[in-house]
Amino acid sequence: MSETTDPPQPGTSSFDDHHPPARNLLDDCVHCGFCLPTCPTYVVTGEEMESPRGRIYLMDLAAKGEIPLNDAFGSRIDSCLGCLACTTACPSGVQYDKLIEAVRPQLERNVPRTPTDRFFRAAIFHLFPHPGRLRLAALGGIAYRALGIRALLHRLGVIRRLPARLRALEALLPPVTLRDLLRRTPSHVPAAAAAPAGLRVGLLAGCAQRVFFGDVNAATIRVLAAEGCEVYVPRDGQCCGALSMHAGREDDGLERARRTIDMFERHDLDIVVTNVAGCGSTLKEYGALLADDPDYRERAAAFSARTRDISELLAELPPLATRHPLPLRVAYHDACHLANAQRIRSQPREVLRAIPDLEVADIAEAEICCGSAGIYNLVQPEKAEELGRRKAASLHAARPEVIATANAGCLLQIRRHIGEDVPLVHPVQLVDASIRGVHPFRDSAKRRLPHD
Amino acid sequence: MLTTTTITEFEEVLGTEAVVTDPVALRSYECDGLTGYRVTPALVLLPSTAEEVAACVSVCAREDIPFVARGAGTGLSGGALPVAQGVVISVQRLRRVLSIDPDNRRAVVEPGVTNADISRAAAPYGLYFAPDPSSGQVCTIGGNVAENSGGAHCLKYGFTVHHIHAVDVVLPDGTLTRLGSHAPHQAGYDLLGAFIGSEGTLGIAVRIEVRLLPRPAAWRTLVADFDSLEAAGDTVTDIIAAGIVPAAIEMMDSLSIEAVEAAVAAGYHRDARAALIVELDGPHQEVASQFAEIQRLCRDHGCTHLRVAADADERAVIWKGRKAAFAAVGRISPDYLVQDGVVPRTRLAEALTRIARLADAAGLRVANVFHAGDGNLHPLVLYSEAAGQHDRAEHLSTSIAELCVELGGSLSGEHGIGTDKACSMPRQFDADSLATMRRLRTAFDPHDLCNPGKVLPTPRLCGERPGPYQPHPLETAGVIERM
Ligand SMILES: Cc1cc2nc3c(=O)[nH]c(=O)nc-3n(C[C@H](O)[C@H](O)[C@H](O)COP(=O)(O)OP(=O)(O)OC[C@H]3O[C@@H](n4cnc5c(N)ncnc54)[C@H](O)[C@@H]3O)c2cc1C
Ligand code: SF4
Ligand code: SF4
16 A cells, blocks of 8 residues: 555545445444453554554544545554454444444545555455355365475475465465365255244355365255255355455445345245355345445345344254264354354354253453454464464363364464364354264264264 | 654664554544543554563653553543653553462552453452452553542442552653562551552553452342432432441432443333442351341332342343443433542432532533442533533533532542643642642652643643633643544
8 A cells, every 4th residue: 555645634534425434433432442352453462543442533533534544544444353343342332343344445445555465455356256266276275285385385484484465375275175175065955854934045155165164064054954944055156245345345245245135036035044154244234235226225135134144043943853962072262253243142152052962161362353354364464363373372271172163264264273183163063963973073074973 | 852863762672563653543542531632642652561661761751751651541531641742651562460379369460451351360269359440341450550440349348559569660760660568567658659549640550469359258239229319329328327338339320221221231220210239248148138138228218129130140230231331321422521529428419419400500411320339429421512512511520520529529539630630629629738749749750751731730731720611721722622
């Protein structure tokens, strides 16, 4: 990014007219600071301008025309993870989610980024929201690992000398097997048991999710079917727009939202379910995001009202399938986009506790983000690294046998920092294993549990 | 004077990344919890060790640069308001709990540790840190020491000053020294006593040895609703007269209840005119018998509903509601001022009636939430900036503080004097008392570099005739602005 040349005009807002942050939303903040200790960037830096209160203060100054939209302001907004821990902590009901969503596109539009920054962001947006390209990149990743190139580069210290952002991308590549990559999710699965409700449920296969976590989707489908749902997985799956929206690429995000609505409307569904917290929170916002679009306004609102996270839906459904015991100590990590954006905290724990013999352990600093947050770990790697290390330490301290979390980004980020010794799963994989009476970890997926 | 050479020197001491020079970032430091006063600092420093703080202050002393310590910036009296051309020294990177000595019930912590984190660190040993300001999740122990902060449970356990053994302080000339000790009685002057509550004007606390208390064996908490503030106030008087020392007695009026329910839905009744929160703690037997007595007293005074916390979760919800009260008022009013004053407990009802009268006269609403047990009032003056009610609100708020003095109380119960009330000090103290305070301050800070302009009235700040209604000269000069 570089400095804009326009000097600020006190009294006239520095934001342009297209959805600037609303004055009444800015005024809701009373500067009490209750949000500070839950803000990951504040916890790491101790800097006021890296806190929710500081960011809102700067937005307010920009709205009053006292500071320009420039690199100095933009970098404070860029560094926000969008984890929304601040909205949960705030007693005054400040809607920081709306503020940050209004400010990000303003910066994208009005503050030029430096060429490398632009290139890196563009690369991410050309890769992640497209399953086909991702699959190709992942294939490259497999070759890279299989041929020992990764180990060699590490030994030579090449990795350490990579720029921080590339290093982050490199380390995040999850261990995907060829089998995972070639697996395609079936498009329609009938209910395995008759349920009173007999819901028609559509699953959002996700973009990064579909490529890296095919087994999570498979588990979701099995569990839904076992609980009496008829499951549809629309084929032409593309990104729901979450990545773009979280990064302020509004037009791109809205277009993806429209296409996602079209895609699911073809199936006449009762419920749209997601197993990625970040996608879920965006699907639930479609109604608000497309409020200006006369063709989509109502359809988007109806779509959002139908959307559920998988844990949310499971907690609502009366359990049909028998749960077999899983004697495991599980640390459940709250994904920000589930806990803060969708306020879903108790449901995943309830769903897990319904599994006989399974123990859910509490972890310290549970409300602090792991540093993943959308593409954050790719664009702000230093802060993300420190947050990841912190989260790994809290998780280790709980001595879990397995860690469960409901977001692809968190899974990748935690896996990277916790190392190989504790398996990481999506909670629905534990439910699936319990219903099927098998061991939940992938290598032993077919092994029956000893006491079965 | 602050020059590029001094900035380079700070950068050499702390590293560039701990010296904030970016003008946009600096603006986020221009106020604390009292946003009416704003001054942009010239520089913000983020030291990570006590020695780094000392090094920064030494440079300031040598170069004659005013400096202001800052914790979490939750202060409500403008204590951490920066000085133009001066530096802010933030302690937010000194956040380590250095040691816990469970046998002697002591902990040594850095000043940026939050109040709540001390109790969290002590919890595994069955201990906790007693002072409990509502802002405990956020505010720092350094700020608590500087403001001598209190909270709901100060009625029984006292203020911060009763829970500090010793403080390592960087004096305004850069000397790092220790005030106090954990010996039960100390010879010589009580410098620690002078330092606690000095609002950052005598030096910067860099290491604090706190006293920890064992968790009480039992506690009971109730919420009693009343039809009038008087009935609730009389109940408080009778509880104390019965020789009971509850851990806390808090009162909220209907406006505060409305705000709290809108914010956190803690189960208070919106139709109650006043709600008392009474908590007892201590040995099982004692708590049980006194709790019965309190319930009887509430009923005697016509309480309309009595809610007894069934378990720890319900107790937590009740307190969450009370502690969110200030911030929650943002839900029912676009803007508000938090006042803080003390009246003798026996004159509570009178004070509330007169506050209501003042509010009516000003045509504004006042929500009351306060530590009823020790007469510490927190009237919240609700107003709308947009509707141009600011000046009226400010007048009303100041008259309430001065009403407290008139009723034989004090200008501040726990939020400090800071910038906000410096000019009202002569209402409570005569010239000799103020001169004595000034001499003490000069002994620590002869060159007036350490948080200048706070606590004591100065002609520059308050004009010829100190009084609350003067426009602030800095405001006229365009240095500060009030929202
Ligand atoms: C919603 C809300 C509720 C509150 N409730 C209460 C309450 O119940 N009881 C109560 O007493 N207060 C309360 N307060 C006021 C405030 O939280 C306390 O005064 C607190 O102690 C301030 O701590 P801080 O870390 O935010 O300090 P700051 O606001 O950063 O600073 C306060 C003062 O302390 C000085 N200071 C800070 N750190 C140091 C240090 N290390 N060494 C020397 N001086 C230092 C500063 O210069 C300044 O003068 C509340 C505030 C808010 C916003
Ligand atoms: S969304 Fe998260 S990172 Fe951003 S300000 Fe809020 S708490 Fe901080
Ligand atoms: S966002 Fe909420 S919690 Fe944070 S400072 Fe503003 S009002 Fe307080």
